[in-house]
Each structure stands twice: as C-alpha cells, then as structure tokens.
Amino acid sequence: MIDKDGGPRRGLVPACGLGPSDVVLVHREALRVLRPDLHSAHVDAYTDGAWPDEALSSYRGVLALAREAVTAGTRSRRDDPGMGIDIDARDDAQFGLLLDLAPYTIHAEGRCEGRTVFVAHDAGTGLWIAVTRAQEAELLARLAAHGIPAAALAAQGR
Secondary structure (H helix, E strand, C coil), X not given: CECCCCCECEEEEECCCCCHHHHHHHHHHHHHHHHHHCCEEEECCCECCCCCHHHHHHHHHHHHHXXXXXXXXXXXXXXXXXXXXEECCCCHHHHHHXXXXXXXXXXXXXXXXXXXXXXXXXXXXXXXXXXXXXXXXXXXXXXXXXXCCHHHEEECCC
C-alpha cells in the first residue's frame, strides 16, 4: 500500500505471546501513532463479554455520540444504535473514546485517504495496522518504552 505522499505502508499484527495488558497497550499506541493520518474512524459499542470498568465511561460516551448523530440527522434512526459509530479522530474527547474501546470492541476501524489503516476486532484478539516506516519506528519506540519488544509485532499484508 502506498500513501498519497508516496510513502509505503506495511501491515503489522501482534505476534503471539502478548499478555492481555500488552495487547491493550499495542492497540492504544498504534492508534496514537496513526492519529495524524486518520481521516475517518468508527467503533462498535459491543464487546464479546462485559466491558471492563476502565471502559464503561467511554462506552456510555460513544452511545451518546450515536444519539447526537441521530438528533443531528447524520445517522439514521434505523441504524443499530451501537454499530459503526463515527469518531472524529481530530477531536481529543472522541479520540479518547476510541482509545478506550478499541482493545475490547467487536470492531473498530480507522481510514486514511479511503484506505483502511487500523482494524481491531474480536474483543482484542484481532488487530491489523498499516504504518509507514516512520510510524513503525515511532510505534516500536513507544512500545519499547513500556518494555514491549519489537518482536511483538509481525509483518502481515491485508
């Protein structure tokens, strides 16, 4: 995949052996690195189990976003109230909701120039990102600062 600026993107997935807290961290750091490129994002307000306590406030917040979008006329009243809730990644509060929910949701997605660059699904067991070389280096440095080795990510196309 090539970005508009000509920079290639490489698909990455978490490698085996990460503990649950590390998986959450990888999701969140990947989103932080990708944030400047995210033109659109959405999240489903569903998880395979119960939402962890740390995510409950964001769960309520994202459902409120969906209700606001219905009121504003930008979301159909017929839409499932918890599916495909749009997130403005430029808005700190909305991006915070995505950060909190992405590691636990059944589906979250971020796009850059019409191309998917972030997919999280199956309540944290699935993650795929597409990063430039600079973003990959930044992500690996962020993870290393938390004691997560570079081997925690493996290359994978999509």
